C-alpha cells in the first residue's frame with residue numbers, strides 16, 4: 408500500500424466536493440494499492456492539519472457550523488511551505504487579473520516538488536507558461552481537467568486518448584450560466600434581465616454575473632485549451648470576446664424560425680484564432696445542448712469530429728474531474 | 742460553377758433516378774431538385790424538373806451529353822449567379838442605424854445580395870433584431886460579405902450573429 412498525502416487549498420463548493428469524493432472512494436483507492444489521505448485543508452481564514460489524515464466528515468461539519476476549519480490561522484501558502492505532503496488540490500477563487508493566491512500556492516507547491524491538481528482557471532490563464540515550466544523543472548505534474556467544462560473530460564481526452572490525432576480546432580459551450588440563460592429566455596419568452604434574475608435566485612449565476620455573461624469565463628477556458636492542447640502561449644488579451652448581454656428574446660425567436668438556436672461559442676483553432684461569440688447553431692447540431700450543459704466539439708484529422716457533453720459545474724461533478732487527475736498522478740508517479 | 746437545368750422527363754416511376762445517374766457518376770454535386778408538378782409540358786405525359794448542379798464546365802457539358810443520349814430533353818440551362826446562401830442576425834438599433842444603408846453595403850458589393858429580411862421591433866426605442874438572408878457568388882465572396890457585415894456591425898454598434906459553420 409502506497410501512502411499518498413493530499414492537501415486541499417480552498418474549502419468551498421469544489422474543495423468540499425473533492426474531500427467528499429476522496430472519502431467516498433477510499434475502497435477504490437485501496438483496491439489499487441493507494442492509501443490516499445487528506446492531511447491538510449485551508450480556507451480563507453483558517454487551516455486544519457493532521458499528519459495521519461483528517462476526518463473529512465468532521466471537517467465538513469466544523470466548516471458548516473463555524474465557517475472555519477479550526478483555530479489554526481495559518482494561510483494555505485503557509486501550509487504549503489510548512490507541511491509535508493505529495494499532492495496539492497488547488498480550489499481557491501479565480502483571479503484572472505493576477506492569478507491570486509491560487510497562483511502563489513501553485514508556484515510554491517511546484518517549487519517544493521509537490522504535484523498540483525487545480526480547478527482554478529486564474530493561475531493558468533495568467534501564467535500558463537511559467538507554471539508548466541516550473542512543473543517540468545521540478546519533475547512534477549500540473550493537472551487541470553476541472554478548469555475546462557467541469558465534469559466533461561476534454562483535456563485528458565485530447566492529451567491522452569486522442570494522442571496521435573492532429574487537432575484542428577476545438578469549439579463548444581464552456582459556460583453553463585450563459586447556456587442556461589439563453590435556453591430559458593427562449594423557453595419562457597422572457598427578456599435577458601428576467602432570466603438573469605431567475606438564474607441568480609437559483610444560484611446558477613453569481614451576484615456579479617459579468618464574468619460569465621460577458622464571455623470572460625469562456626475566454627479563460629479557450630486560453631487554457633489553446634495553451635495546453637496547441638502549445639500556444641496565449642492570454643485572455645488574445646481572445647476576441649463578445650458576451651450574451653445584447654441577446655433578446657426576439658433574436659432567439661428569429662433564429663428559431665430558421666430552426667436554429669443562439670449559443671455562446673468559444674473556439675480555438677490550430678492557426679491561432681481565439682474567439683468567443685454568440686453563434687447560430689442548428690437545432691439537432693451536436694453543439695445545440697441546452698440548460699446548464701457544456702459541450703465541446705473536437706475537430707481532428709483522423710477521428711473526424713468528436714463531441715463531448717457534460718455538466719460544466721457543480722461540486723461533485725467538478726470533483727470527478729479532479730479525481731481523474733488524481734488517479735492519473737497516482738498511476739504515473741507512485 | 743453552379744448551373745440550373747430544366748429537363749423533361751416521362752411521368753413514370755424511375756425516370757428521375759435515370760436522370761440523376763449521370764450526375765452522380767460524373768461526381769457533380771447535386772444542389773437541388775425541383776419538380777414542376779402542375780406545369781406539364783405540351784405533351785401530357787411529360788413533366789418538367791429543375792436540377793441545380795455544382796461542378797466544373799466540362800463535367801456539366803458531359804452531363805448534358807449524357808442526358809441527350811438517354812433521350813432526356815434539356816429545355817434550358819443557365820448559370821446561377823449565386824451559389825452561397827446564408828442567414829445572419831443583426832441585433833441592436835438596427836433601424837436607427839440606417840438599415841437601408843446596411844443592406845446597400847452588401848447589395849452594392851456586386852457579388853452579394855440581401856434576398857430576404859425579417860424584422861422584429863418590440864418597441865420603437867428598444868433594440869430590434871433583423872434576420873438577413875444573403876446570397877453570394879461563391880465562398881470567397883461570402884467571406885468578403887461577412888467582412889463587410891463585421892465592419893458594419895462594429896461601426897454601428899450592432900451585434901452580428903453568424904451561423905456556426907462560418908469560420
Ligand SMILES: NC(=O)c1ccc[n+]([C@@H]2O[C@H](COP(=O)([O-])OP(=O)(O)OC[C@H]3O[C@@H](n4cnc5c(N)ncnc54)[C@H](OP(=O)(O)O)[C@@H]3O)[C@@H](O)[C@H]2O)c1
Pocket residue numbers: 416417418419420421422449450451452474482483484498499500501508526527528529553554557719720721722725
Ligand atoms: N463551482 C464550480 O462548479 C466550479 C467548476 C469548475 C471550476 N471551479 C473553480 O474552482 C475554484 C473553486 O470554486 P468554488 O465554487 O469551490 O468556490 P467557492 O465555493 O467560492 O470556494 C472558494 C474557497 O476558497 C477559499 N479561499 C479563498 N481565498 C483563499 C486563500 N487565499 N487560501 C485558501 N483558501 C481560500 C474560500 O474560503 P472561505 O470558505 O473561508 O470563504 C472558499 O472555501 C474556483 O477557481 C472556480 O472557478 C468551480
